[in-house]
Amino acid sequence: MFTDVVGFTASAQADEAAALSRLREQEKIVRPLLAPYGGREIKSTGDGFLVEFESALKAIECAVEIQRRLRERNSKAPQAPIQLRIGIHVGDIEEAGGDIFGDAVNVASRIVPLADPGGVCVSEHVFAHVRNKTPYPFEKLGRKSLKGLREPIEVYSVGLPWDDRRSSIRSSSLPRLAVLPLVNISPDPKDEYFADGLTEELISVLSQIRGLRVIARTSVSQYKGTAKPIAQIGSELGVGSVLEGSVRKADSQLRITVQLIDVETEEHRWAHTYDRKLDNVFAIQAEVAERTAGALKVELLKSEREAIQETPTSSLAAYESYLRGIQAFREFTGPVGMHEKADREAERYFDEAILEDPEFSAPLSYLANHLLGVMGITRSGKEILPRVRELVARALELNPNSSDAHTAAGNLAFQGDLDWTRAEAEFQQAIALNPSSSTARAWYGYLLGTLQRFDEAIKQDLVAIELDPLWLMPRNQLVGAHTCSGDLDGAITLLEKMSDAFRDAPRIRNSLAYHYALAGRADDALKIVEPWAGATDLDTRALRATVLAILGRPEEGRGLVAEWEAGRWPQYISLPSVAGAYAFWGETDKAVALLERDFREGDKVLWSVYQDPNFDQMRDDPRFVAFLKEMKLPTHLARSRFAFPAKPVSRA
Secondary structure, eight states, rough: EEEEEEEHHHHHHHHHHHHHHHHHHHHHHHHHHGGGGGGGEEEESSSSSSEEOHHHHHHHHHHHHHHHHHHHHHHHHHHHOOOOEEEEEOOOOOTTEEEESSHHHHHHHHHHGGSOTTTTTEHHHHHHHHHHHSSEEEEEEEEEOOTOSSEEEEEEEOOOOOOOOOOOOSSSSSSHHHHHHEOOOOOSSSHHHHHHHHHHHHHHHHHTTTOOOOOOHHGGGGGGGOOOOHHHHHHHHHSSSSEEEEEEEEEEEEEEOOOOEETTTTOEEEEEEEEEEEHHHHHHHHHHHHHHHHTOOOOHHHHHHHHHHHHOOOHHHHHHHHHHHHHHHHHHHSOOOOOOOHHHHHHHHHHHHHHHHHOOOHHHHHHHHHHHHBBBBTTTTHHHHHHHHHHHHHHHHHOOHHHHHHHHHIIIIIIIIIHHHHHHHHHHHHHHOOTTTTHHHHHHHHHHHHTTHHHHHHHHHHHHHHHHTTTTHHHHHHHHHHHHHHHHHHHHHHHHHHHHHHHOOOOHHHHHHHHHTTTTHHHHHHHHHGGGTTSSSSHHHHHHHHHHHHOOOHHHHHHHHHHHHHHHOOOOHHHHHHHHHHHHOOOOOHHHHHHHHHHHHHHOOOGTTTSSGGGGGGOOOOHHHHHHHTTOSSSSSOOOOOOOSOOOOOOO
């Protein structure tokens, strides 16, 4: 068994004496609990223990008791909490010089970062030894590739009696389904948009069935044109069934072939070819949904049957523009994403759909969510909020039972009105209408993280990730929740895994460099940003300047801000982002002046950055506290404050 103190690196950097004091307190709690369960302390690992046990069952019992004692301590102590991650594996070891070695030790150490703060993870070998012998439930986390091991191993999380966060989708008994991108076999290759859009619509229709859990479009899009076998796809997405097929569109004729395949047996549950007129496309979607539900033995409620049989628009021109808008929207929100061209294309196509059929609710909701997603990135709130208010009101008027419309309403209340209570109610309504909506869950998680309700935020982010494993937004939010709650080590572990999985996503690499700098890992941070010397694009320059400033080299950052002051930045940037730079340098009056300007004439987006380490030097300034109070935000932090420049942390 390995234990590890969560967030020790960050807390030691901020206040080494206090961190070491908590480390000693942790040792006094943990060490006396080992022997009663047959545990033999092999060594201290700096901020944790390596312990050998007589049996896997005793190790789990000891781990649960450790977490229980620390939970009791945290509930009573006014100071910062002490949280451990614990990993357990069983296997052969060799002993020499009072230490133990072998694959069993390596595996146990690699499992530790997979546990939640205050949680316990075990290998499949441990699970095989203790299943049906312990009262604690186990949640399968899937096969994990661990450093130094040739083959992935199955990992399980131990369900602790007081932990109610593990209400994830995968642990439910509901059937999980993936709709793979439909193949375009139309004579005109330009009809690709139709196949892509129809895939999205099938996912949307099937998601309305509460008895199913449907993987979102972002995560299935990677399988477009893939030669991977169904069994592998099913394993990667964690689903039991896959719907696949093709689309042939020629003038007003439509041929859609679909088949539902059981992942385990790779046998067809059902297959059918639809030869219909183009204007029958909605009837085909409804029939596919009903056949799929029937094959998976899911009973449709009357309201669900009515919803999937509903014809959203009578205008094929509006529908085709809507599908093109979805395609552009997905390009904008992809792993690289954030291109202004895709942003404007999505808006144009959705506008065309609305113009063709003003009674068509779906493009109104999509456009509202798209515009809110770009607010603060490519456009200001002043530019988009008046339009968004009209879109949301009209979408809800046309379809009050639309999950997407309620997501947009929640997003508007969240980002536009700073009405946290109304935003939460709207997101909850959106999830109730469509439990498979990764979009609603991700935005809800963002709201919860903003309010420092990190346990709840992590819960929503994890569900969003299960529904949409390749969408970066909930993954980035999960990183943010760890960072803002004081678990910098956990955030870095997540980013390192994401960097391996999403090699074409530069924002992950950028975030990893930033977190390395916060942790005082200067060499790792510089290895990423030094090659960017001479870069011309603003995002790359700004990230490099931020990392260098954290490491004690603020010159490039000051040069960038000087360019902004001279009006030489060609793109939008929020005023609180610039205020954060001034706060970092201790120029508090300049930071406050920008925040006041943002409140008077800007977008009021301090809520999105107020937990950033940049502001740590001015958190006690009554003017800064007043801004937070006016926005009804927490005036405290859930983590220790950072001190800059960052320096490497030595673990005693």
